[in-house]
């Protein structure tokens with residue numbers, strides 16, 4: 001379980017996360033919605049330890065990310081897929097996927113590669129195992145990014161706008177893979193602007209407004225007239241997203 | 245035959261001078277690159293208190309005349325510390341440190357040229373600092389550094405000619421000797437210059453080949 005309690009994050013004078021509380025149980029798909037600058041990426045970066053909290057506490061399966069040992073254990077339990085892929089350009093798709101399994105999980109190379117190839121096959125990139133990121137399209141790179149995360153066999157997948165750098169066709173490819181993962185019971189924390197997709201795969205939706213988590217509802221309730229839509233800010237946000 | 249004429253033995257002298265120059269160049273290059281790399285790694289790790297010292301020292305080495313550094317090491321340090329230093333020791337020390345200063349700057353830029361994004365990805369996947377340095381940063385930094393390093397080394401090869409001033413029998417010193425004996429400065433210095441030129445060209449060519457080989461083996465087009 002991922003638990004965020006009264007999480008606060010300050011950048012200098014700017015208070016970017018204000019007393020955020022969030023729980024993600026195994027098997028859930030939780031989508032974080034919110035306007036640009038509302039703190040969605042920051043929250044993800046606090047969970048995976050890329051930003052240090054300035055207040056509150058985050059634990060992943062009980063491991064406190066603010067402690068050194070806790071962070072190591074928390075990072076073993078989760079894996080992140082990035083908006084701009086963040087692949088290692090000097091390594092092939094296979095190299096990107098096997099690096100952490102070999103170096104961190106200490107898997108034998110052959111086993112790590114066999115697993116990586118199976119993952120690549122699953123996302124339709126079986127033939128691209130030896131291609132470098134430069135030789136792949138954006139959608140292909142992001143699929144490699146997803147394989148890289150899955151190769152760690154994480155209990156939690158953290159995804160920050162993983163399709164927003166892709167054109168619509170490639171977005172479809174990536175979303176299809178994520179939908180399969182969700183159907184398989186993968187636990188995900190998902191930041192996206194793809195409202196319809198979020199509605200389709202999420203078990204819960206939370207809404208960040210200027211660093212405050214103002215709504216946390218099961219998906220159906222979030223989109224219900226007497227639920228999320230009763231909150232003016234959310235109604236406004238959703239109608240604006242529909243227009244775009 | 246007058247004493248002042250050129251003799252076949254002069255070719256042996258020239259080769260000896262070239263040997264000394266090359267040996268000193270290769271030795272100081274190996275020491276200099278090693279120290280430069282170590283400094284860049286220490287700088288990268290932000291070892292407390294080390295950054296300003298490294299930057300100050302390398303800036304001083306890069307921005308003062310090598311001849312002055314050579315005098316400081318050969319005359320100044322022995323006088324100050326009451327130790328003896330041979331010309332070869334002083335030359336090796338000075339040129340090594342000088343090369344290290346320039347190499348440090350190149351290695352540091354190489355390390356800093358690697359995207360923060362990738363390093364964050366590696367951190368999140370649980371890689372430690374030394375694993376990230378070795379597996380993610382180093383290969384990219386190396387590819388970035390080869391070109392500038394070759395340029396620096398070609399320059400340092402010329403700089404070694406300064407050590408003749410403190411009495412090392414390098415190629416330039418041999419030129420001096422031949423010049424004094426034959427009183428044919430035009431011929432002597434043209435030949436010496438040509439030898440330096442050929443050595444530099446060979447070095448640049450070898451560097452170019454290494455870079456091309458790296459480019460071939462590293463297909464990501466990062467250079």
Ligand SMILES: Nc1ncnc2c1ncn2[C@@H]1O[C@H](COP(=O)(O)OP(=O)(O)OP(=O)(O)O)[C@@H](O)[C@H]1O
Pocket residue numbers: 011014016034035036037038039040041042043
């Ligand atoms: N490293 C940083 N230093 C200073 N301010 C930062 C830093 N990172 C984020 N911020 C600020 O924190 C706020 C939240 O940023 P964040 O990236 O979390 O928003 P977001 O919800 O992910 O937005 P988007 O939808 O555009 O990705 C913004 O005002 C941003 O300017």
Ligand SMILES: [Mg+2]
Pocket residue numbers: 040041042160161
């Ligand atoms: Mg963001």
